[in-house]
Amino acid sequence: MSFSEPLRNKKILIGVCGGIAIYKVCELIRKLKNEGAQITTVLTTGAEKFINPVLFASLSENKAYTNEDFFKPEGSILHIELGKYPDVILVVPATASFISKLATGSASELLLATLLSTKAPVYIFPSMNTSMWEHPATKENIERLKRYDYFVYDPSEGPLACGETGKGRLPEIEEISEVVKAHFVKKNLLGKKVLITGGPTREYIDEVRFITNASSGKTAFFLAKEAYYRGAEVHLVWGLDTFPYVLPKLNCFSKVPFPKVYFVKTTKEMFETAKSLFPQCNISIFAGAPCDFRPKSSFKGKLKKKETLAIDLELTEDIAKILSAEKTEKQITIGFALEERKKLLNYAKKKKKKKNFDYLVANPLDAAGKFESDYVIFTPKDLLEFKNLPKFQLARVLFDLLGS
Ligand SMILES: Cc1cc2nc3c(=O)[nH]c(=O)nc-3n(C[C@H](O)[C@H](O)[C@H](O)COP(=O)(O)O)c2cc1C
Known part of the structure; x- marks a missing residue:
């Protein structure tokens, strides 16, 4: 008898922003790939300042897209094609800046335009300093994203890279990968x-x-x-x-x-x-x-x-x-x-x-x-x-x- 493997052959697009927790994305790619998922990454301009896309391309064994690809004269419209590709999209880590742009409907970058065009479910994993997270502007933006049916996963509490302790940590990779798995598990026990x-x-x-x-x-x-x-x-x-x-x-x-x-x-x-x-x-x-x-x-x-x-x-x-x-x-x-x-x-x-x-x-x-x-x-x-x-x-x- 076979049994279900929720991530086997699932196409997952990871949108990566320029936050300090970006290093954890490497581990996330490996973990999801080990479970059988196919990973594509799209980096924001901020993300590129922290990490060379070659790292994500190597780990995912797939092209890592950047804003340089957004306006390439290649015949197809990349952000529309990317939006059609995945079974699910994750934004990890989601910066305050990216969240604010997404909440206004901006399509000024490849990842933003992809998210506007896609019909795939999108999970946002915010990560930032506690004061940034608690700022009324961020709070309003998050509420707006929830109204637009984005799945926003609450950041964890604990020590932050800035030396402070509070809410704003990116959850552990194990936790993120479990959320993705849970997304794909068939809901045959609803109401039980x-x-x-x-x-x-x-x-x-x-x-x-x-x-x-x-x-x-x-x-x-x-x-x-x-x-x-x-x-x-x-x-x-x-x-x-x-x-x-x-x-x-x-x-x-x-x-x-x-x-x-x-x-x-x-x-x-x-x-x-x-x-x-x-x-x-x-x-x-x-x-x-x-x-x-x-x-x-x-x-x-x-x-x-x-x-x-x-x-x-x-x-x-x-x-x-x-x-x-x-x-x-x-x-x-x-x-x-x-x-x-x-x-x-x-x-x-x-x-x-x-x-x-x-x-x-x-x-x-x-x-x-x-x-x-x-x-x-x-x-x-x-x-x-x-x-x-x-x-x-x-x-x-x-x-x-x-x-x-
Ligand atoms: C060292 C450093 C660490 C940063 N960490 C974060 C962070 O964890 N979360 C956040 O929201 N912004 C953080 N920022 C600010 C973002 O990098 C900045 O808003 C950037 O424009 C975001 O780019 P993006 O939205 O294109 O990804 C950090 C900036 C620097 C210089």
Whole structure:
């Protein structure tokens, strides 16, 4: 089975302006190309003062256009041709000066004229000093661009090249490339609510010691991200203390709310939170790794060191089983099974039935914490096997299956 690769063969035109963050465009070109996109660059006059176009031409393996090309007597009208070429246009970094010209409808440069002529969606990534960003003129220009249906991505906060700290940084390249990917992901989950559990839980022995497991939450994170990109309202019940992953805000082009992360510690908390969300969700994915056992009683304070310590354990709530048993005909549940390789298929098949899942994803023990793994997916009808599938691809495969 093939799976979606959102940037494969996509034609992306990057308009580059003369801002200090211009050096980051090199990394952006490489990243998008690695994902299979075809890149063309158009530099403003300001951009040419910072960087020689040869650099972008070499990295993109495509001509880098400058204003010298604007009036070349070559028979075709370049800014019209360039406007027809891309599936999407990015302006990175977008300077205050360029934004003001674009907001007035100026076509005095090749990039401006291309943007006026194009029907392609255009993403603007402003980057400038905080005072420039907060200036009423810039604010008005940005509002105007939004009214003209440009997708303006808010700059980040942090240290700026001028030595100040504040809003105006170009977002990290990873974040920009994620926005572009999200743009191309098919929106087959619009209007759907998705519940995902992720990460391990902790069961306390005393107030500072606990039993846990090696789950990193990666699978749940990639599932949450993919569901968000596909237009779902995502509720992520999360067993780790922090959320160490990049998730771009898509509110510049999407009305879908940013995923809500519910931090929980124990299996009981994960259960209570998931239970309260479950009835309103169309799809529930139990990718969390709740501890199966907890100490029957937890010691108040800190246990003193002893020769040996015996702890009486009891079973915790089986979140996936309890909630999946309550599902209506309109709800879909997806479970996960982590098991020794030789027992995997047999165990997973039984688990799917016993726990009333519509889909079950089985993976071997060594999947925990890794970026990729072997998987067997039990769908309502079939069994699909994957070798060394990255976890982000697993998320695509699953939501492709649900969308078809
Ligand atoms: C060293 C230096 C750094 C600059 N950095 C920025 C910047 O980050 N953002 C910005 O909006 N303008 C910045 N400017 C001002 C722009 O380069 C200037 O407005 C230029 O005319 C923009 O050209 P363009 O709109 O053709 O790209 C900077 C200027 C200099 C000299």
